[in-house]
Amino acid sequence: MPAPRRPRTPNARPQAAPKADTRRAPSARGAALRMLNEVLGEEPRLLADLSDAPWAAGMAGADRARAQRLAAETLRGLERCDRLLAKHLKKLPPLPVRNVLRIATWELAHGEAAHGVVNDAVNAVSRMPRQGHLKGLVNAVLRKIADEAPSEWPKLRAPRLPDWLREPLVAAYSSAQMLAFEAAHAAGAPLDLTPRDPAQAADWAEKLGGVLLPTGSVRLAEAGQISALPGYEEGAWWVQDAAAALPVKLLAPKQGEKILDLCAAPGGKTLQVAAAGAEVTAVDLSAHRLKRLEANLKRTGLKATVIAGDAMEHEGRYDAILLDAPCSATGTIRRHPDLPHARDGAEIGDLIGLQSFMIDHALSLLNPGGRLVFCTCSLIPDEGECQIEEALERHPDLRVDRSALERPGIDPAWITEEGGLRLTPDLWPDLGGMDGFYMAVLTR
Numbered sequence: 001m002p003a004p005r006r007p008r009t010p011n012a013r014p015q016a017a018p019k020a021d022t023r024r025a026p027s028a029r030g031a032a033l034r035m036l037n038e039v040l041g042e043e044p045r046l047l048a049d050l051s052d053a054p055w056a057a058g059m060a061g062a063d064r065a066r067a068q069r070l071a072a073e074t075l076r077g078l079e080r081c082d083r084l085l086a087k088h089l090k091k092l093p094p095l096p097v098r099n100v101l102r103i104a105t106w107e108l109a110h111g112e113a114a115h116g117v118v119n120d121a122v123n124a125v126s127r128m129p130r131q132g133h134l135k136g137l138v139n140a141v142l143r144k145i146a147d148e149a150p151s152e153w154p155k156l157r158a159p160r161l162p163d164w165l166r167e168p169l170v171a172a173y174s175s176a177q178m179l180a181f182e183a184a185h186a187a188g189a190p191l192d193l194t195p196r197d198p199a200q201a202a203d204w205a206e207k208l209g210g211v212l213l214p215t216g217s218v219r220l221a222e223a224g225q226i227s228a229l230p231g232y233e234e235g236a237w238w239v240q241d242a243a244a245a246l247p248v249k250l251l252a253p254k255q256g257e258k259i260l261d262l263c264a265a266p267g268g269k270t271l272q273v274a275a276a277g278a279e280v281t282a283v284d285l286s287a288h289r290l291k292r293l294e295a296n297l298k299r300t301g302l303k304a305t306v307i308a309g310d311a312m313e314h315e316g317r318y319d320a321i322l323l324d325a326p327c328s329a330t331g332t333i334r335r336h337p338d339l340p341h342a343r344d345g346a347e348i349g350d351l352i353g354l355q356s357f358m359i360d361h362a363l364s365l366l367n368p369g370g371r372l373v374f375c376t377c378s379l380i381p382d383e384g385e386c387q388i389e390e391a392l393e394r395h396p397d398l399r400v401d402r403s404a405l406e407r408p409g410i411d412p413a414w415i416t417e418e419g420g421l422r423l424t425p426d427l428w429p430d431l432g433g434m435d436g437f438y439m440a441v442l443t444r
């Protein structure tokens with residue numbers, strides 16, 4: 001029988017570093033508009049890929065952060081914006097004008113002074129070569145929205161996920177749980193930190209005015225400027241969702257162990273493994289994303305061997321392997337509200353194929369008695385539970401180590417039939433939720 005064809009790696013294209021742009025930098029609102037136009041455009045892009053776009057090169061850090069937030073929050077509330085606007089639009093204007101209206105609607109619903117918001121929106125449209133004539137319409141609509149939005153916004157339902165994602169999730173969970181996911185996505189995410197020294201987590205929670213979560217992460221309600229927080233410069237902690245910090249806790253790296261982090265960038269998990277004193281090799285296909293890993297290693301003073309390359313071609317023998325495989329990232333919508341709009345699910349089939357090839361390759365690199373943690377930040381069981389069930393069928397000597405799940409803060413209700421952990425954004429409702437994730441510990 002011919003060997004099965006390996007699916008193409010969806011994000012295998014090398015990413016070039018952005019070129020500096022000498023044109024005048026856009027305002028925060030102008031940049032947010034460009035971001036929305038790109039996320040919702042014909043060739044949709046993710047916000048994360050736009051943060052260092054050439055057109056944003058001259059922007060001050062604070063403006064850049066404001067633009068990102070404005071774009072992300074408008075996308076999070078897009079359905080609500082459109083519902084408010086629909087009452088006042090007989091016909092949908094072209095996308096750039098619609099996006100000006102959407103951003104302004106979000107701002108008006110969230111307490112921004114109407115005068116500035118409406119003026120800026122009218123000016124933005126009047127500068128559009130082909131849509132300038134719509135400035136009067138924009139002015140009239142936004143004056144009405146300014147009156148209504150603050151009181152109407154909270155009455156609108158949490159935005160629904162698009163069908164490409166809602167349908168598989170309703171089939172896998174339930175309609176009620178789906179509504180709870182959507183409410184969690186609408187609520188957004190607090191800022192979680194992983195302390196370099198887990199024994200000092202409570203101290204950092206106190207110093208930063210946060211709370212210590214049951215699994216050992218520190219949660220802050222208000223992020224502000226992260227690089228200005230105590231402990232940032234000295235690398236005493238790094239930003240990492242509490243759910244994303246769990247795979248390495250299950251891996252339980254030990255001093256001196258030889259550990260491979262197969263899909264490592266931007267590196268939150270590599271830092272955890274290195275902080276435990278293990279000898280870590282971090283591999284990732286994206287040289288661009290690895291730059292962030294290198295910067296994080298420098299800031300924290302932690303050590304890792306960093307390799308830009310294809311996980312499927314990596315060779316060696318390791319005591320333990322972490323495989324945080326490329327996936328649909330549908331568990332991270334609280335923090336990436338652009339994802340449901342910029343994606344359409346077309347690449348999920350390829351990703352599922354790649355994940356199973358990566359599991360098999362990772363298993364071939366394990367020392368006898370070694371352990372593999374497979375995880376994905378996805379809500380889709382095909383990228384989680386099903387991968388493990390199928391791996392167990394392909395490898396009769398493989399078993400799932402359930403004892404690895406006996407860790408502080410892990411609720412037994414999260415444990416799945418095959419022995420993995422299923423985390424969803426509606427968990428910890430009183431603490432502010434967590435990202436969706438799946439993880440399992442395999443040994444052979």
Ligand SMILES: C[S@@+](CC[C@H](N)C(=O)[O-])C[C@H]1O[C@@H](n2cnc3c(N)ncnc32)[C@H](O)[C@@H]1O
Nearest residue numbers: 263264265266267268269284285286310311324
């Ligand atoms: C979920 S992210 C990893 C997140 C990372 N473990 C962390 O904690 O920061 C998946 C990563 O897989 C990388 N990737 C995708 N295909 C790959 C391949 N064939 N070989 C190595 N890395 C790959 C992507 O560049 C991406 O950085």
